[in-house]
Amino acid sequence: MSLVVLGLGSNLGDSCKIILDAIKALEKVLSELRCASLYETEPMYVKDQDKYINSAIAGYFDRSARELLYQINEIESCFGRDRSRERRWGERSLDIDILLFGEQIIKEADLEIPHPLLIERRFALEPLLELLPTAVEPGTMRPYLNICQALPDQGVKRRYCPKN
Numbered sequence: 001m002s003l004v005v006l007g008l009g010s011n012l013g014d015s016c017k018i019i020l021d022a023i024k025a026l027e028k029v030l031s032e033l034r035c036a037s038l039y040e041t042e043p044m045y046v047k048d049q050d051k052y053i054n055s056a057i058a059g060y061f062d063r064s065a066r067e068l069l070y071q072i073n074e075i076e077s078c079f080g081r082d083r084s085r086e087r088r089w090g091e092r093s094l095d096i097d098i099l100l101f102g103e104q105i106i107k108e109a110d111l112e113i114p115h116p117l118l119i120e121r122r123f124a125l126e127p128l129l130e131l132l133p134t135a136v137e138p139g140t141m142r143p144y145l146n147i148c149q150a151l152p153d154q155g156v157k158r159r160y161c162p163k164n
Contacts, residue, residue, distance in 0.1 A: 001060040002102035004030060004068065005131065007115070007124045008055045009095040010079075011043070015053035016160070018079055018094055023057055025075050026096075029068070030059025036127035042155030044121065045089035053159070056099065056127035065101045069111055072096040099128055103138045114138055119147050122154040 006026065010018045016038060027033050036056045043049045061068050079094040099115045106113040114137060118124050125148040128135060135144045 001031075001062045002065075002104070003058060003100070004061045004098065004102070005056055005058045005100040005128055005135075006030075006072065007095075007097040007099045007118075007127070008057065009041075009052050009097075009123070010093055011050045011052040012091050012093045013080070019053050019055050022075060022079060022094055022096065023055070025078070026057060026059075026072075029071050029075075030057065030061055033057055033059035034131055036130040037158045038160040039123060039127060040157045040159045041123040043089075044123065044154060046087065049091045051155075052123065054123045054127060054156075056124070056131055058131045061101075065098060065104065065106055065111060065113055068098060068101070072098070097124070099124060100135070100138070105138050119144075120151065122148060122151050122156045125151070126156055126158075 008019050008022055019038060023035050039054045041052045041054050076094050076096055081092055081094050097115050098113055099118055101113045104113055125144055129145055129148060136142060137144060
């Protein structure tokens with residue numbers, strides 16, 4: 001079993017409800033699931049869109065990272081995500097990223113773990129650190145807390161803490 005951290009984001013529709021409902025769906029995928037607070041965040045790369053609601057969850061998964069990717073893509077689709085119709089870093093009903101998969105480092109065309117942009121995104125690091133305050137970057141062993149503290153303010157505001 002691998003300890004997995006997933007990042008969740010939404011800025012289309014009732015984003016809070018979508019994130020909370022997605023967490024319920026992910027309870028069927030991960031065991032011993034814990035969830036971080038919800039965060040309201042400014043869009044990072046494409047500015048002409050609404051703010052996001054972001055969060056993270058941690059839990060255990062007993063199959064491969066590829067199988068987890070398949071399952072989270074299915075959940076995204078159930079919430080209306082259609083990758084063929086969206087712009088890169090644009091609006092989305094639900095985005096689920098694999099941030100960490102145990103200590104694994106995976107670099108494939110369609111799957112990179114740790115998430116390749118994690119170290120520049122406070123909206124992903126802050127909820128991750130809420131769940132795992134001593135987490136380190138696989139390979140380099142740099143504490144994510146140090147990485148996060150070195151980033152500029154990116155408009156990330158903690159909003160709501162769902163029950164674990």
